[in-house]
Amino acid sequence: MQVANILKLDAVKVIASCTSKKRLFHDLGELAHTCYGLNATEVIDALIEREGLGPTGVGHGIALPHARIPGATKVQGIFLRLEKPLNFDSVDRQPVDLVFCLIAPESAGVDHLKALALVSRTLRDEAICAKLRANSDAATLHTILTAEQSSQAA
Template sequence: MLLSSILKPEAVRVLSAASSKKRLFQEIGDVGFSALGLKPQATVEALLDRESLGPTGVGHGVALPHARLSTVQDVSGVFVLLEKPIDYGAVDRQPVDIAFALFAPEDAGVEHLKALALVSRTLRDQALCNKLRSNLDPVKLYTILTEPQAVQVT
């Protein structure tokens, strides 16, 4: 599995206005609607429901919000880079400025977990995250994210 199989170029954005986790989820819902055809309100509710089970802020400024949606056919993602980090309630209590949201069908088992593991491993690379943080062009962000072909889950 490659990131390019779950992330479309149009699902990569730079946000300047997100001021809270809920606002970030609303922005992700809007991107999910325009890029993937997801229903914004259902997307936000699903992300908030999942977040109530435990924080998806994994540390070092990275969050991996994820949810299962009945309207999703395949695992897909939305990547956002925040110009200004927000308090996310991450495990290391550091503000978040990188969020990769994953959406999976309700009955997705292994594929959802493989995608989550792939994204997690990719964004654990501090050099890659630094490269992402130094670019505000969504096209360049997509290229940076999808370039590392060595990071794969089979």
Template sequence: MQLSTILKPAAVRALPQVTSRKRLFQDIAALGRQVYGLDEGRTLDALQERESLGPTGVGNGVALPHARLHQLKDVAGVFVKLDRPLDFDAVDRQPVDLVFALFAPDDSGVDHLKALALVSRTLRDADLRAKLRANSDPAALHAILTSGPGMKAA
């Protein structure tokens, strides 16, 4: 599994005016509809339901919201860079500006976990995060995320 198979170039955006987690999840659900044909309402509900179990802010300004959706056949991702960081109740109490939302089929089993580990490992790289923060062009953000060593799941 590679990030390039999970994340389509069209599923990468820089969002300038996001002021809440709810608005962020609405934007992610809309992007999921546009790029992957996901049901926007179900996607939003699934993201909010997962977040209610515990915040998905993992530290260093990164959040990894994720949800299982029955309409999917393969794991899919959406990446957004926020111009203004949001409070995400992250483990390190730092606001979040890099968000990689991951969607998996209900029956994805270990593939969902592998994809989540891959995204987490990728965004743990401080140099990569710095490059993402220095760019707002979606094509550049996609290239940064999907190129280089360590962008494959075991």
């Protein structure tokens, strides 16, 4: 599995300002609807419910919100770079500016976990994160995320 398999170009956005985690989940839900045809409300509700189990802010300015959605047919991703970092209740208490959301079918099982591990490994690379933070073009961000991963074992 590679990032290119789960992340469409139009599912990569730069957001100038996001005022709250709930607003961020709303933006993710709308993108899931636009890019993947999923029900935005179901996505938003599932992300909020999952976040209630524990924050998905993993530290170093990175959040990995994820949820299982009845209408999803495969694991799909959305990447947002926030120009203004957002308080996300991360484990290190630092604000988040890189958000990689994963949406999976309810029956995804191992594929959901593999995708989560893949994205986590990718964003653990400080060089990749530095490139992501230095660019504001969605196509460039997509290329960074997908090209870097293709040179690593999945």
